[in-house]
Amino acid sequence: MAVTNNAMLIRRDLLTHFIKLLIEDNLADVDRIPLEMRPKNESSIRCCIYKDRAVLKYKLMGMLGFSSRDEVDELIPLSDYARKAFNGEVQSDKILTVVDEACSSCLKINYMVSNMCRGCVGRPCMVNCPKEAIKIVDGKAKIDHNICVNCGQCMKVCPFHAIVYIPIPCEEACPVNAISRDEDGVEYIDSSKCIYCGKCLSACPFGAIVEKSHLVDIFRTKKSGKPLVALVAPALAGQFGGDLGRIIHSFKMLGFSQVYEVAYGAEETARLEAEELKESLNAGEKFLTSSCCPSYTMLVDKHLQELKPFVSKTATPMHYSAVKARELFPDACTVFVSPCSAKKREAMDDANVDYVLSFEEYGAWLVAAGIDLNNIESETISEPPIAEAREFAISGGVTNALRVALNSSNLNDTQVNGIDKTSIRLLKSFVKNPEANYVEVMCCEGGCVGGCNVITNPKVATRQIKNGKK
Amino acid sequence: MEKKVEVLVCYGTLCHLMGGSDLQLLGELLPLDLQGKVDLKGAPCLNFCNEVDNGKPPFAVVNGRKIEQATVKKLIQEIRVELEKK
Numbered sequence: 001m002a003v004t005n006n007a008m009l010i011r012r013d014l015l016t017h018f019i020k021l022l023i024e025d026n027l028a029d030v031d032r033i034p035l036e037m038r039p040k041n042e043s044s045i046r047c048c049i050y051k052d053r054a055v056l057k058y059k060l061m062g063m064l065g066f067s068s069r070d071e072v073d074e075l076i077p078l079s080d081y082a083r084k085a086f087n088g089e090v091q092s093d094k095i096l097t098v099v100d101e102a103c104s105s106c107l108k109i110n111y112m113v114s115n116m117c118r119g120c121v122g123r124p125c126m127v128n129c130p131k132e133a134i135k136i137v138d139g140k141a142k143i144d145h146n147i148c149v150n151c152g153q154c155m156k157v158c159p160f161h162a163i164v165y166i167p168i169p170c171e172e173a174c175p176v177n178a179i180s181r182d183e184d185g186v187e188y189i190d191s192s193k194c195i196y197c198g199k200c201l202s203a204c205p206f207g208a209i210v211e212k213s214h215l216v217d218i219f220r221t222k223k224s225g226k227p228l229v230a231l232v233a234p235a236l237a238g239q240f241g242g243d244l245g246r247i248i249h250s251f252k253m254l255g256f257s258q259v260y261e262v263a264y265g266a267e268e269t270a271r272l273e274a275e276e277l278k279e280s281l282n283a284g285e286k287f288l289t290s291s292c293c294p295s296y297t298m299l300v301d302k303h304l305q306e307l308k309p310f311v312s313k314t315a316t317p318m319h320y321s322a323v324k325a326r327e328l329f330p331d332a333c334t335v336f337v338s339p340c341s342a343k344k345r346e347a348m349d350d351a352n353v354d355y356v357l358s359f360e361e362y363g364a365w366l367v368a369a370g371i372d373l374n375n376i377e378s379e380t381i382s383e384p385p386i387a388e389a390r391e392f393a394i395s396g397g398v399t400n401a402l403r404v405a406l407n408s409s410n411l412n413d414t415q416v417n418g419i420d421k422t423s424i425r426l427l428k429s430f431v432k433n434p435e436a437n438y439v440e441v442m443c444c445e446g447g448c449v450g451g452c453n454v455i456t457n458p459k460v461a462t463r464q465i466k467n468g469k470k
Numbered sequence: 471m472e473k474k475v476e477v478l479v480c481y482g483t484l485c486h487l488m489g490g491s492d493l494q495l496l497g498e499l500l501p502l503d504l505q506g507k508v509d510l511k512g513a514p515c516l517n518f519c520n521e522v523d524n525g526k527p528p529f530a531v532v533n534g535r536k537i538e539q540a541t542v543k544k545l546i547q548e549i550r551v552e553l554e555k556k
Contacts, residue, residue: 012487240486363487372483374514456491 198452242464
């Protein structure tokens, strides 16, 4: 997510340090990263620099695909894990993991009486509590958390705003209740429920949720001499100043032999989805929903089966462009450049996509390689895709592309712009009462420009994509 | 004519990655009373990132003064400081 906080900046800094070593082919020095980032005699963020360093170590382990909980011998250095990962000896299918050392085990208490309580005579909190969970102790209200059901009535009625709601940020952000505390009080992600939207990753103020990286795999492939093809997602056009020509050129500088725009795949998705929409409406179906957001399709598969018949069977732009790239460059390794972790999950099931590089990792790679996008040439794009295809990354963009493909302006459409508990309820209601005959669903607010791995502020990115199409 | 406060925001890739992308919104987030009083420009890497002593990115320059860890809020404060000097 683009809205920055220090936990995100630490992650980007960590990635930059790590990629520098990958460029130097010097992973043996990876043990030095925590010391470089938290040198002696500098103030610590957690209790002491030693804890800070340990957390950085475990975050790196998570990025390499090892779970800190699987650690059996604490003396095994990070460099050993890095070597294993570089040699391709990790077979973890976990994309998002919680670093137990970093998780603060946020309190499971949702409502708390603060010291602003005046112990008033009216005591509306006590009177209105449906469970009689509030008593007055030493002249102040006190909630008995064994009885409290977190309804929040007390907070609403307190005239002094003395009762506060304390969320668990990751649990609050997760739209599908896939993350919860285990018996040790540490958060755990249930992969049978997770839709890989990455909202927890952005929400955790301790940066405890780590995404597995494919960087080691990409560098291993590069070292082997196999050519790399970057599949550049439409959302990337809005990042880093928005000059797609320069972005494309930068991939060549980083060692990619080809760059293929996923917007070409988006053209294909729009064309096929338009046909599908026509056919299904002709066949008497009530409505069709988009299918290009993998978080949404996973949401349907895991939590909203009743919606399944209405989800488009058309594949995502990533898939069509990967098929095409494989055809054009059969000996190359395909790397999808992605705004979110859901795409990483989607790629795992797509034989045509070998690895995924997040926007964040790409940015950190540029910095590690000393490339400033302002100072490099811009490559001319000889056969640009249609403008609407590049706008797939913006909420409403898929619908627009479809409208163009259908050559019709009377498309009766609606958009679900961001998946949360409320929009999930709305989606459910469509089965009985569809509001429209085409529903575009984007898991992230604003579309892919708001993905969990984006760098640029979504507002700026949206503007840059729109300007770029001229 | 009153001299405008010169704000130079580093658009270098490193600053952009480390939170600088939000600074692109400074122009439209300027409070009403500051509008028209600021000369806002973006620049390629200002090279502050090469020296650890310069502090942390993102960087900006307000009337020649280097600002580290710049945020929209911080820059607005610094612009006010400059306007009060006169």
